[in-house]
Amino acid sequence: MKKLTLAEHWPDFFTLGLNEDSLNTVYENVAMLEKGILPDSTPKNFPRPTILRVHGIPLHPDRTLLFFDTGGECFERPSQLVRFAGFVRRAHTAMFLVSLPDMDDPAKEMHKLLNTYVVGMGELGGATREQNLVVVYTKADALIKYLDGWEFLTDYLTHGSLEELADQDHYVRRMHTASERLKKFNLCG
Ligand SMILES: Nc1nc2c(ncn2[C@@H]2O[C@H](COP(=O)(O)OP(=O)(O)OP(=O)(O)O)[C@@H](O)[C@H]2O)c(=O)[nH]1
Ligand SMILES: [Mg+2]
Known part of the structure; x- marks a missing residue:
C-alpha cells in the first residue's frame, strides 16, 4: 500500500x-x-x-x-487464538497464509489450521458462515519446481508486477483464473 x-x-x-x-x-x-x-x-x-x-x-x-x-503460533491452538487474535471475530474475510514447501503433510496441517480457526471463532462467538476464506500459498518462488504442467500458474508467478494493476478488470480476471487453477493444484502434480 x-x-x-x-x-x-x-x-x-x-x-x-x-x-x-x-x-x-x-x-x-x-x-x-x-x-x-x-x-x-x-x-x-x-x-x-x-x-x-x-x-x-x-x-x-x-x-x-x-x-x-500477531505471531503465527497464535493460530496453533484455539485458546491462543482467543487470547491473542480476537480481532478475527469481526473480519469479513479470513486469509490463511500457508507455506506448502515447509509442510510435511499439507492436507493435514491445513485441515488442522481450519479446524483450530473454526473452534476459536466459536469460542469468540463469531460466525464463520458470514466470512470469506482466502487461502494464500506463500513462498511461491519455492513452489515453482512443483509447477511442471501448470503453465498458467508459472506464467502468473513469473510475470506478476505492479503494472498488471493498471488494468483492474484484466487483473481481477487473471486472479480469478489463477485461483481456480490453484483449487485443483496439489504438490504431487
Ligand atoms: N522462499 C521464501 N521465503 C520467504 C518469503 N517471504 C518470507 N520468507 C521467509 O519465511 C520466514 C517467515 O517469514 P515472516 O515474514 O517472518 O512470516 P510470518 O508469517 O510473519 O511469521 P511470524 O511472524 O513468525 O508468525 C522467514 O525466514 C523469511 O525469510 C518468500 O517470498 N520466499
Ligand atoms: Mg510476522
Whole structure:
C-alpha cells in the first residue's frame, strides 16, 4: 500500500497512516523491504493495529484498513487464538497464509489450521458462515519446481508486477483464473 509507484497506474491513489504506530510501521517496514530485509518474526501478543486510510483504488470505494499482525503460533491452538487474535471475530474475510514447501503433510496441517480457526471463532462467538476464506500459498518462488504442467500458474508467478494493476478488470480476471487453477493444484502434480 505504501508503494508510491502505484500512483503511476492509479492517478487518484494515496494512503494516509492514521496514528503514530502506523507511521512507524509503514515507513520503517517499507524502507527495510526495499533493501530486501524482512521484518523479525512477530511476537505472540495482541497487537495494536496499523491503521491506513486508502483512497483512489479504481473500482473500489475509499476505505480504512486495520492490520493486526500477531505471531503465527497464535493460530496453533484455539485458546491462543482467543487470547491473542480476537480481532478475527469481526473480519469479513479470513486469509490463511500457508507455506506448502515447509509442510510435511499439507492436507493435514491445513485441515488442522481450519479446524483450530473454526473452534476459536466459536469460542469468540463469531460466525464463520458470514466470512470469506482466502487461502494464500506463500513462498511461491519455492513452489515453482512443483509447477511442471501448470503453465498458467508459472506464467502468473513469473510475470506478476505492479503494472498488471493498471488494468483492474484484466487483473481481477487473471486472479480469478489463477485461483481456480490453484483449487485443483496439489504438490504431487
Ligand atoms: N522462499 C521464501 N521465503 C520467504 C518469503 N517471504 C518470507 N520468507 C521467509 O519465511 C520466514 C517467515 O517469514 P515472516 O515474514 O517472518 O512470516 P510470518 O508469517 O510473519 O511469521 P511470524 O511472524 O513468525 O508468525 C522467514 O525466514 C523469511 O525469510 C518468500 O517470498 N520466499
Ligand atoms: Mg510476522
